[in-house]
Amino acid sequence: MTLYFASVLPGLEYVLSNEINTKLNDSEIIQINRGKVFFTTTEPFTCLSSLKLADNLFQVIDQFQIGPHKKHLSQISERISKLDLDFINDKDLYWVNASRKGKQTYSRFEIATKAMEGINKHYPNWNIGTSQNHQIEFRIDIEHHDVIFSHRLTDATFRFRNQTRRFSRASLLPTVAHAMVWLSDPKSTDIFVDPCCGSGTILSERATYPANQIVGGDISDVVTNVAKSNLDDLKVQMNVWDGRELPFTNGCVDKIVTNLPFGKQISPDEDLELFNHHIMNEICRVLKPSGKAVILSESVDQLFWEAKRLGLFCLEYYPLSLKGLNPTLFVFEKQDEQKNK
Template sequence: MPHYFVTVLPGLEEILADEMRVKISGVCIRDKARGKVYFDSDLPVEHFLALRTADNLYRFIHRFPVGPHKLHLHDIEKEISRLDLSMILPASSGTGMLSFKVNASRSGNHTYSRFEAAEAAEWGIMRRNRHFRQDHSGGHQLEFRLDLVQEEAVFAVRMTDAAFRYRGKTREFTPAALRPTVAHALVWVARPEIDDIFVDPCCGSGTVLSERCAYPHALIHGGDLSAEAVAAARANVGHISSVHVKPWDAQRLPLDSGYAGKVVTNLPFGKQISSIACLPALYEGVLSEMKRVLKPGGRMVCLTDAEAPLQAAAEKAHLRLTNVADLRLKGLHPSIYLLEKD
């Protein structure tokens, strides 16, 4: 049975593992490490492309010990030169030359750089496989990954292309736009259901709305104070009759009380806020309005790094607050929170 791993934004490993268990029948999750979920499956690769929290999919090739000094670069080259890579060759490769590159990461007290480790791996590949040639121009056919963590190396080949985590779409972006994988994690924590009436009160360029559109729903509403953001969200979501995007104030939503079952949003935080002093009042107003719009038993999921203002606003609104995951995102450390209405 082939071994794989998927990469994910650090902090989202358990959310991705849960998505895998639900979506892929018979998958065997072997391990979770920072930014990775390892699993076994004999299903075709196409089944794994449904994982919307994942950044990329890799086929695991080899794990081996590594030394910390430059003289050990030769050992990396030698170890990789022993590998039979025929199992991962594209069906269309024939007997012609295959272009490739190796990306490497390094964590530990090594005296060599990740670039030197990648080069050693590349020489190892070419020693064993004469029809492989290095290509760093961006037009390579295969991309290998070498991760060095202290005294251990993991070698793998990427199965997804560069557009995978961005859904292969040309998107309109506004400042502080979420990565689709993070937006999906928020949607997944809310537990999408076929009869959902779903609201994103601070929708920005509509990434959360786009991710919710990937699942059956009843109605989806989104809005933002910024006319530029609303225009971008409409362009990104497209023409779907069940999705409504309009300009509005998240503290005064044009929606009936008890209307929505799910509210999911990326709350303003970090560089989106000109002064930290306004956050408590903003969060208090937004959470109060979200509680009004939510049905009894409804769920709200949000992303922010402003824990104290959020906690104070949740207490005032009488919403149960749970920290679901702590992330590292663009130099910030936001968390995903679940808030529930009795």
């Protein structure tokens, strides 16, 4: 079994853990920290790359402890100089990124320098690159006395699906969009709708799973054109519409997943509270009984109130830390009145 960790947006650690357990047959969650999920598996990297909620994937090479003072930094170079790194294929330029949490008297830059000294002692023929120019990247994280030294398996393109995408204002990261899709429990029979689709990231992530119908729209034709360009090869229906007046009959949609406007995403002359009120009415109207709505919003108190008023039961909610904002990810289910009788 190999030990890995996946980095993830803070707040989504347990959602990622569920994805790991579901997609990797022999996996075991070892530890969950803020923004990190540690797990073991024997699956090859091609299987690990199916994890769509992870920002990046790392293979853990070593774990040890260190003191808090500069005199203890030599322990890093000594320890790393004894490690066998022959499993790494590309041995051209390498770099080490470091982080620390605690009351150490040394900086993360000094940590990285000592780690590179250790690598250089064991592998003098390896060349040190720069933060912008390297083929191999190692990471050393120190949290109080605990040290984790790892090898980064993914680059920045991983979280963007190795695609060139156009983004509209306040676009979601694909990893966050996928978390929302995952929480909707996608089924091949779903009629799936995103009423405020923006650049289409949620729709694109939903299209990675089979569905009966995937439909999205936004009030701006400029925004929907961006979405169309991102969804060229996908079977997604795009519309220009007002999400408060959807062209669906009552109770015909299985899943609604959307990022409601918050912060500076809504025009200054529009009342955000009134907007939320009307769109929640519409979401409830078009949802089937027992249908799910996964909604990202900063209007936490209002959404709880609107959901209670409309008979939407909150199954789960996840407070997030996103670009300096703190929205909450809600999972609502429309109550089936027939079942409740």
